[in-house]
Amino acid sequence: MGAHIVGSGVSLPPTIVTNDQLATIMDTSDEWIVKRSGVRQRHIASPGVGSAELAAEAVVNAVANAGLQPGDVDALISATMTPDHYAPGNAPLIQDRAGLGRVGSFEIRQQCAGFLYGLDMADMLLTTGRADTVVVVGAEVHRGYMPYGDSMDILLGLSDADPTPEDIALANDGRAWSVLFGDGAGALVLQRGTETSGVLASTLHSDGTLFDLIHVPGPGFINYPWSTTEQIDDGLHQPQMNGAELFRQAVRLMPESVIAVLDASPYELGDLDLIVAHQANQRILDGIAKQLGVSSEVVASNIANYGNTTAATLPLLFHDCKTNNRVPEGTLLAFTAFGAGAHWGSVLYREPDA
Numbered sequence: 103m104g105a106h107i108v109g110s111g112v113s114l115p116p117t118i119v120t121n122d123q124l125a126t127i128m129d130t131s132d133e134w135i136v137k138r139s140g141v142r143q144r145h146i147a148s149p150g151v152g153s154a155e156l157a158a159e160a161v162v163n164a165v166a167n168a169g170l171q172p173g174d175v176d177a178l179i180s181a182t183m184t185p186d187h188y189a190p191g192n193a194p195l196i197q198d199r200a201g202l203g204r205v206g207s208f209e210i211r212q213q214c215a216g217f218l219y220g221l222d223m224a225d226m227l228l229t230t231g232r233a234d235t236v237v238v239v240g241a242e243v244h245r246g247y248m249p250y251g252d253s254m255d256i257l258l259g260l261s262d263a264d265p266t267p268e269d270i271a272l273a274n275d276g277r278a279w280s281v282l283f284g285d286g287a288g289a290l291v292l293q294r295g296t297e298t299s300g301v302l303a304s305t306l307h308s309d310g311t312l313f314d315l316i317h318v319p320g321p322g323f324i325n326y327p328w329s330t331t332e333q334i335d336d337g338l339h340q341p342q343m344n345g346a347e348l349f350r351q352a353v354r355l356m357p358e359s360v361i362a363v364l365d366a367s368p369y370e371l372g373d374l375d376l377i378v379a380h381q382a383n384q385r386i387l388d389g390i391a392k393q394l395g396v397s398s399e400v401v402a403s404n405i406a407n408y409g410n411t412t413a414a415t416l417p418l419l420f421h422d423c424k425t426n427n428r429v430p431e432g433t434l435l436a437f438t439a440f441g442a443g444a445h446w447g448s449v450l451y452r453e454p455d456a
């Protein structure tokens with residue numbers, strides 16, 4: 103009785119920032135970023151636009167794409183690492199703005215694996231009969247993290263000043279991770295399916311010994327007070343990342359989990375038509391194809407256009423694949439993700455026949 107995806111929708115902020123634009127505010131180049139990550143451009147939200155607004159737009163679009171009304175939805179799962187406010191999170195803001203009515207809504211915190219976890223939870227709500235129509239939305243506005251100082255306004259076209267030497271130094275300090283990320287939102291609408299299609303199997307994992315691979319140590323209730331200006335001065339509000347080790351773990355653990363969900367199903371690796379994987383680096387995607395021994399065509403990619411959009415990545419990619427006719431009836435696909443925590447896993451999904 104696996105959940106069927108009956109609609110998808112996205113929301114992307116209109117401002118696109120290219121690698122060449124980034125090269126005007128830090129020591130980097132289009133060549134370095136493309137070669138090391140595959141990212142060519144990313145969307146960045148304007149001041150005042152938060153992830154809840156993008157999420158609500160994506161939900162409205164997905165519900166319309168499903169041919170449903172907002173009032174038909176009876177549960178909302180929001181995945182984000184960058185909520186508008188620390189508490190109470192985005193879920194009630196999205197529920198209200200998308201006009202869903204007073205349905206249950208909750209938020210989960212699994213970063214780049216957030217949408218994957220949400221998909222599995224939606225499947226559980228549907229298969230246990232607790233809900234008939236569930237929306238899962240992933241949305242991020244990473245802008246608040248970015249180590250760009252006043253140069254952010256230059257990127258957004260709001261200032262034509264030259265970057266200051268201080269802001270260039272700041273951006274150089276964070277260039278290894280900041281060039282990878284972008285803002286956006288994607289949502290999927292799910293309903294109960296059949297025995298042979300929809301979500302067929304899933305596997306979720308976490309390992310807190312990998313907590314330091316990528317984490318934001320800054321504001322948090324281990325501190326008194328929980329948020330201080332010193333944290334910002336020390337850059338603790340920004341992701342601290344061990345890029346090389348993250349890369350190694352991601353390339354190992356995503357393929358392992360894809361094999362695990364196939365083993366829990368009647369299908370084999372050779373039956374897999376598509377892998378909808380988290381988009382952190384094109385070289386990680388190439389590594390997944392190599393580890394599994396599948397053609398690189400099987401591992402879908404849109405990282406060039408959006409960068410790493412954390413929890414928004416999987417629905418953005420699924421929506422792109424669907425729009426580009428890469429998910430015809432009967433397609434067997436694996437969603438897979440790896441993210442901060444560490445959290446990772448895979449969901450095996452078969453697109454229903456007509």
Ligand SMILES: CC(C)(COP(=O)(O)OP(=O)(O)OC[C@H]1O[C@@H](n2cnc3c(N)ncnc32)[C@H](O)[C@@H]1OP(=O)(O)O)[C@@H](O)C(=O)NCCC(=O)NCCS
Pocket residue numbers: 129130131134135138139214277278279281282316344345346348349352382383410440441442
């Ligand atoms: C971050 C990442 C792209 C770095 O790629 P890499 O090939 O390992 O590059 P390195 O960090 O070894 O840096 C190589 C050189 O490029 C430099 N460099 C780093 N960022 C740069 C940038 N934006 N532009 C130009 N040069 C840069 C480094 O300073 C280093 O210079 P050095 O050799 O003189 O010291 C890669 O490790 C990665 O993608 N990791 C996974 C990230 C991830 O998944 N994040 C999200 C988690 S869910």
